Amino acid sequence: MAFNCKQRLRDNIEAIRTAFTLERERRAATPEERALLQKYCGFGGLKCILNPARELTDAVHWAKSDLELFAPTAELHRLVRGNSKDDTQYKRYVDSLKASVLTAFYTPKEITDTIADVLADYGVRPARMLEPSAGVGVFVDAVLRHNPDADVMAFEKDLLTGTILRQLHPDKKMRIDGFEKIEKPFNNYFDLVVSNIPFGDIAVFDAGFQRSESFGRRSAQKAIHNYFFLKGLDTVRDGGIVAFITSQGVLNSTKTSVRDELFRQANLVSAIRLPNNLFSDNAGTEVGSDLIVLQKNLRKTELSQDERLMTVIQTDTKTNLTDNAYFISHPERIVHTTAKLDTDPYGKPAMVYTHEGKTAGIAEDLRRMLDEDCHMRLAMRLYSGAIGQAGERKAVAVEAKPEQPAMKPEATITARTEEARTEKPQPIEEKPEIEPRKPNYQAGVQLSLLDLWG
Template sequence: MAFDKKRNIRQNIEAIRTVFSIEKEGRTATNDEISILKQYSGFGGLKFILNPVGQPDDINQWKASDMPYFPLTQELFSHIKDNSESENSYREYISKIRGSILDAFYTPTEITQSIAAAITDTGISISSILEPSAGVGAFIEPFTGIDGRRICAYEQDLLTEKILKNLYGSNADIRIDSFENMHEEDTGYDLIIGNIPFGTTSIFDLSYSRGKDQARKFAAQSVHNYFFLKATDKLREGGLLAFN
């Protein structure tokens, strides 16, 4: 199926509208709202959100092929602005969204569920799980609901983290932070799973980039190598690493 940008941004707007409403009313999400929140898929590939939308005539600065998305982008930004705690909060929300267009690509649930089923079929005992780049939690969902199982999920995008908390906050330790800030002593996970970012972006983690270990120095030069190596450091002996 072709990537439907309009459908994608409409679903994102509805999810953002829903999570702001839930938080404003100080309640938990209804079943219908949970379904809406799960439709959120980030802004990977939606480069048009980098364009200005503050004024109606800003559309003249858009490429002709992007102009059909101008009204939806205006709606998105307007809704975030109306629900932001301050101007600084609004700018931070938008900065995070715009900064995610190169790597915020979410894995379809059909794939995450198949991976989870394959892991379960191995019979490996899993009592602790780490998701270092959680999105809205598609990879951790199949593992929730089991008493005594510890799940830790990292997500650094502010809006995505709001949605993630409303979906799985009662089942997992949701941390609004980046994987590189994970404490060194937080290790020993049975399973580390997720859809990690790929690219040549270097990572600011002094324990890797300025340490004596040459493999770590090399890994810090690209985000995917860093995630792979740091994840292996966080696994217990005999633990399972499953990155998509």
């Protein structure tokens, strides 16, 4: 189904209205109200909400092509203003809405279900799951289908989206905050971290990253997608899985220090390039993205050949097309039916991939590729063995091991980068003053924030 701006805006308005009603009446959603909440798709692709719409005279500033959206946009602002306790809160809501226009591209349910299904087929049914950029929780829903009792923590920075997320999952730990606010005791804690993470040159400040002696960790703060990868890997336990849909900026960047940092402490499970029309129906936009699945391995000693490829960038001198060496060597890992040389949003040469089968066709090809990759690379002894080890030590209160120095690619592969790589091992982090209780997987006990903080 093609993206319909007017219908999407209407769905969002009704979802927000329902969430405000539930908060005001302090009750759980009925099945009909849950259906309304689940239609919320964020404001990615709805640039009309950036226009002034407080008074009727504001319509003169709108483009003719957007005038049909003026009335629902004005309704949206009246709804938010009427449910704000003061002008300050209203401004926070509006700022949050505007910020989401460029970043809120929700993953189709068929894709999230495919990722969760394949991982579950290989025994990855996490007891502890983290979603660092949850939206309305489509990844949470997908994982809970296989383990309804999973202990879930999710972050959503957008205020209105976070409000809806809490109403959809009142029995889980839904936090309206940025992922950088996760507490240190949750390092090495989760079995699975999965998300469609934000992307762009959005800086994130993290005191731990800022103090790090690793150049890769310090530089990751400059781009939010790089930060989410390294932070996500921090929070997953040894043997656990990080599965992120992200922009091509993670693998296509000529700055390789972040990828060096990732593969120093994690094994590549899968890297699949997704077609540009993946988000066409949900957000009316075409953007290149990748699915990257990693498995944390703190005892890793060397890089595989494919991991070395992923740290390398190659540029075609004829087309000036810069791409990750992994996809040049493995074109079969690109989900598409057609491809053409075009430009990216920044005007640089880029390959544009599309899939004529739309969402259903994309999900089918993704399932096949991800299944093949998991069969070949997912180390279930590492995943399952680390679960048993986690039961022997205190939950969460784990000392971080010194990081190993970066491993250089073999001489046959050259990474063109001018970045400094004089990195020293990380200092051992101190244990948190409060040590949470031991996990009891057999008893099915779930830790709450009250457990962690006494």
